[in-house]
Amino acid sequence: MTQRDWIEKDFYRELGVSSTASDSEIKKAYRKLARELHPDANPGDAKAEARFKAVSEAYGVLGDAAKRKEYDETRALFAGGGMPGGFGGGQGFPGGFSQGGAQGFDLNDLFGQAGRGGGGGAGGLGDLFGGLFGNRGGAGPAPGMQRAQQGSDVESSLTIPFEDAVRGATMTLTVTSPGTCDTCHGSGARPGTGSHTCRVCGGSGFVNRSEGAFAMSEPCRECRGTGSVVDDPCPECHGDGVSTKARPLTVRIPAGVEDGQRIRLAGKGGPGRFGGPAGDLYVKLKVTPHRLFGRSAKNGNDLTLKVPVTFPELVSGATLTVPTLDSTVSLKIPAGTASGRTFRVRGRGVQAKKGAGDLLVTVEVAVPQRLDDAATEALQAYSDATKSFDPRADLLAR
Template identity: 40%
Template sequence: MSKRDYYEVLGVSKSDDEKAIKKAYRRLAMKYHPDRNPDDEEASEKFKEATEAYEVLTDSSKRAAYDQYGHAGVDGQAGFGGGGFGGGDGGFGDIFGDVFGDIFGGGGGRQRNPNAPQRGSDLRYRLDLDLEEAVHGTTVSIKVPTMVECDSCDGTGSADQSAPVTCSTCGGHGQVRMQQGFFSVQQTCPACHGRGTQVKNPCRSCHGEGRKQDQKTLSVKIPPGVDTGDRIRLSGEGEAGVNGGPAGDLYVQVSVRQHAIFERDGKDLYCEVPVSFVDAALGGEQEVPTLDGRVKLKIPAETQSGKMFRLRSKGVKPVRGGSQGDLMCKVQVETPVNLTERQKELLREFQSSMEDTSDKHSPKKSNWFDSVKNFFEDFKS
């Protein structure tokens, strides 16, 4: 019986890459695998057919020969050619490991060497600062839980600092092969966890890992002008590396606490300044706090509530450079409270003195009443 086209067998096109071919084969292999279909000859034949197609189409030289000459160009080269197992270069175990290695933890010869030096993980630490600390800069001490190199064995994992020996379970390969029926599964060695070597006399402090959980105390210099969301990188202060690899980095994430007086917007600061009724009407001076001390704010006569005053260069100098920001002071005119009878009487006299000239003294109020009057007249019409 003539063989089916390999592309047709896997349900792929000639333009598909190896990734698409691998995906298609995985789907068919899971569906027709003999372990899932015991005593089913048809499923077994489809499994063999798909595996043969996969072996050819994932080998660049075989695929080129097949595309040019068809089955005649690859006869006797496929691992399942002639309907039997074996033959070819690789065999079923290699194919299975390549396709299913990510599922079963083995396979394919594409894994990273577990004995190679590996960089430690980066760490992140949230640092809460007062506004004054963020604006002026400071130095703080932080405690960071992390994996550090074991000081008992100097990171070797061995109590006597002897060199690791070849794993007796996997023979130094880091992989073991498990037989399941007529096919085998390649898995990470459970004894050495893929390293291929074992520590003969493990360190009691780190249990042979060469690293252990600890807490580091670090001094962090905070530059002036930082703000919430800024990061400070401390090179080499992350987790210790593996197998002599370099340590990771520590990223200190800044978060500025809410302030009782000031609000920050970039390089500018904002605050509300309560002003007495008399100072707002007649003018005066108001003492205003800044992050550098107290200053006098001149209040012009007839100042209205909500008026914004700018104190230049009393804000924040940005951490990345540039001109210093300003302090924006918003006036809030306070209504007198807890008045005595005499004070109330004086206010009534003051009010009476303004009745005939209220438009002159309260133009905004007069304009408002005119708008209200016009609104109701328009509403009636």
Template identity: 55%
Template sequence: MSGKDYVEKDYYKVLGVPKDASTAEIKKSYRKLAREFHPDANKGNPEAEERFKEISEANDVLSDAKRRKEYDEARALFANGGFRTGAGANGGFGFDLGDLFNGGQQSGTFGGGGGGGLGDVFGGIFNRGGGTRTAQPRRGADVESEVTLSFVEAVEGTTVPLRMTSQAACKACSGTGAKAGTTPRVCPTCVGTGHVQRGQGGFALSEPCRDCKGRGLIVDDPCEVCHGSGRATSARTMQVRIPAGVSNDQRIRLKGKGAQGERGGNPGDLYVTVHVQDHPVFGRKGDNLTVTVPVSFPEAALGGTIRVPTLGGPPVTLKMPPGTANGRTMRARGKGAVRKDGTRGDLLVTVEVAVPPSTEGEALTALEQYREATAAEDPRAALFKAAEEA
């Protein structure tokens, strides 16, 4: 079909929608018409089959924002009346549509001839060979890595060296994949895009081109190092900043630190899984640190002040009220792990009454006197009462 035929086709009319129709309106109309004229529902009806092809073709253009814009601009160009075939009726100048579509080359076939002209525009709309296309940039692959940190490094944050192995541009061929002195050519199947469209029913699905394996380029004389892939294994060591407050088994994304892209494409991302070693004293509960502090029985019974260690800082003093039960948790504010906003969590201090393994002398005498003084009190009375009522 010639380029002129494409320009004169009114895809809006084919779908029965106005020129300012939204994407949702186009989609709704297409689905309705596709069901009505689908070949499966109109077996043996060539007119319905032809209509279904027109509907699918119109939807392919109007449902894609870029192709729809190019189509509208091309139709507006011809709608102005400034272009016509042959000489004017009054001796005026006329323009050959072949010149417009083919850049001054042979006319008559859509997209034929050399580069330039509207053939390039319509080649973009209909995925045909109008003009020469350059291979598209390709994003680099994501890279996975792991790192083991001490408890303090995870809480405070640190910078660690990571040695990574990833794919990068082959140095022997500068990433072209072609042997020195040669250059790759644009894949004729996908015209350098790296993707082809495969029809399935009334829909067109995009998939990587099998001929160039998604690169958009064909290498006739491959590089001896990378064997035509344009990629080679590259090892590098980079300094990676691990943010403060990272938790065990957390996965951190470092944007743009992955494998290099192809043909100017953006690099991939680096994903680092962090493993945190245990601390002999402190534990972690979200943004809070935890510590268990032993206290004597007199301290728990009579109350007092206790000194508590902190992570990387001076000890803090907490006031323990009289009658503090074993396992009670107190809070030292602002002594925990660093949060994302820069503030700190708290230090949760759990009291553990320490029982001496043996007692003798004055301490033993004092304990016996205390036992006699509290003999009338049964600490298990409430337990038995609850068991009987249950």
């Protein structure tokens, strides 16, 4: 996409947000629309597919701080007639130009086009706007030459098992998103046909319109600013060179990723057009909970595990066999251990590049739901033998 496209397209309107919306508001709006319009949720709905493309294109610009700033500046520059001060009434232009009289002029002169007094010498606004739209020389691209457009960024999601999040894995992800059209290979033309220089703009991508005594330059609607028109549009992509399709991608999941984390795959997003670079693919991970293990909130590389123990094991001490993700380890519980105490098993957590995490084992006393007669008598005997021990003595002390 070039800056020329930005003049005609209102990306804020596409996402349903105001131009003063925060980054989080823009992201929230995009995610909501992407879920509603995704081809998987609207099979065979051409309108939903078109809106999905438009929304993805809008977020590709507004979701990037640098692109959004450039987009806002470009549209502000061309607001109200296309130039600072409007140009339409001749007011506000540096130097005090006015309509008619000896000071009247045609903007074709400033853009380096044939106008009154000859054809646009060096310098002036022709160079300024040439630089703005990527034409460093100010004279514009060669007729019929299509301008490179960067592909849009694409977001997808992937659900992975807890073990793969901890250990890392290589997985195959199927992404349904805009991709280079297989029929025309991105040219936009039906196979066997080509394109011709736009007859409306002569290949410049811009046309002039009268604004009172002035002539304004704006993107050509016939070729959408590309400078060329395909003779016979591709039946699959309708001349866009891009079609929505499912494509498999291999994703490398590094060890230690967490739920909600995004992985960026550079160049795997929407395809560029006319030789432009592809966008990026952002994969949001959803980690399924494990039956036994969890992740420490303080250090995500530490795994957590709760182990039930009996009261006698806490009182007298014991050696327990506890599971890890790979095998088992022996854990010694000293006599007099309180329920809820956590023990650290070194090196049995996430095996990340920055170092291995630990396994945090918390012991919790298990209370039997029912006792037979013998156990009940034994418990009563224990209670009688320990009457002198009051665990709540400190609570009542003044």
